[in-house]
Amino acid sequence: MxxxxxxxxxxxxxxxxxxxxxxxxxxxxxxxxxxxxxxxxxxxxxxxxxxxxxxxxxKEFYISKLRIKKIFKDKDGTLKYLFKLQDNNSIEAVLLTDNNEKERFTLCISSQVGCKMNCAFCATGKMRFKRNLTSAEVVDQVIQIEKDSKKRISNVVFMGMGEPFDNYDNVLKSIYILNSPIGKNIGVRKITISTCGLIPGIKKLAEEKLQIRLAISLHSFFNETREKIMPIAKKYKLKEIKDSLLEYQLKTKRRISVEHLLIKNINDNDKEVNALINYLRNLDVYINLIEYNEFPGSLFKSVEREKMKLIKKKLETIGHTVACRYKRGDKIKAACGQLGSL
Ligand code: SF4
Known part of the structure; x- marks a missing residue:
């Protein structure tokens, strides 16, 4: 390295x-x-x-390269890339075509091999954590997929395998490299980091003065429920996370994206929706309601689309901008929460 x-x-x-x-x-x-x-x-x-x-x-300098081991194609246009790393570990990245703009390509990339966070609804969380990716391995997912697909990647989201703030330095360095006008020149505004609520990462990012998009994935607005589905909730409580988000917004003036995974009989009831509304008070947010993707051995079920639409409506009534994100690439285990489940 x-x-x-x-x-x-x-x-x-x-x-x-x-x-x-x-x-x-x-x-x-x-x-x-x-x-x-x-x-x-x-x-x-x-x-x-x-x-x-x-x-x-x-002087023994070299240029590393990820090896594409397999490419999976879904009928909906989603492509999943399985990469082999130098040490034989594997990671995955997913290329999505924007439904409305056929020329807009979003790449969902990984930041770690496995993940320590162990979220109950996520296939990556079921894997053992092996190691952090280097910034070269993060950047190379973009380079190799652009080369193979011959598509110009316009947006990058850190929503693949791993918690990006648990590999903060390498992830940040990869963003500076991807943003370089001499290299990929991907606008920082087109890069999203998604966290399950690691407060030190939120605080550090607020100091970077980057126009990056921060996405927060909390999935329940009661500490007890969160603790059941996201073990990290025992360490970082909702109140402290909200304080760090308010501080982030005060410093950056950036809108935060809320990635809210809807899980049947866990967070699809009125009490939860009201708690979500209450929690987001005083925050400038954009809400994505995400359809849960089952995987072999998963314990949870997805919420009916009609119900998702009702929740969307309720959130819109009070002035939020909301989008429903339905399953994409689930046939090839490329959908949200399914990476690493092959
Ligand atoms: S949802 Fe994200 S943070 Fe949680 S286990 Fe999966 S990859 Fe890790």
């Missing part, structure tokens, strides 16, 4: 090249080869000198 140039920010790469006796402008050329063209072999960089290529090899 130390010698992996894909893991370097522009500034870090520039320092390496200057230390090797190169002019700073070379950084742009190499950074572009790696991040814009997806090249992982120094010999394919036809506008850098043989001497520099040899110097990089002699």
């Amino acid at each position: 130390e010698k992996d140039l894909k893991n370097k920010s522009f500034v870090e790469m520039e320092k390496i090249l200057i230390d090797l006796g190169e002019k700073p402008y070379i950084t742009k050329i190499i950074f572009r080869w790696i991040h814009e063209c997806g090249i992982s072999d120094f010999d394919k960089m036809n506008n850098i000198s043989k001497v520099l290529k040899q110097k990089l090899k002699d």
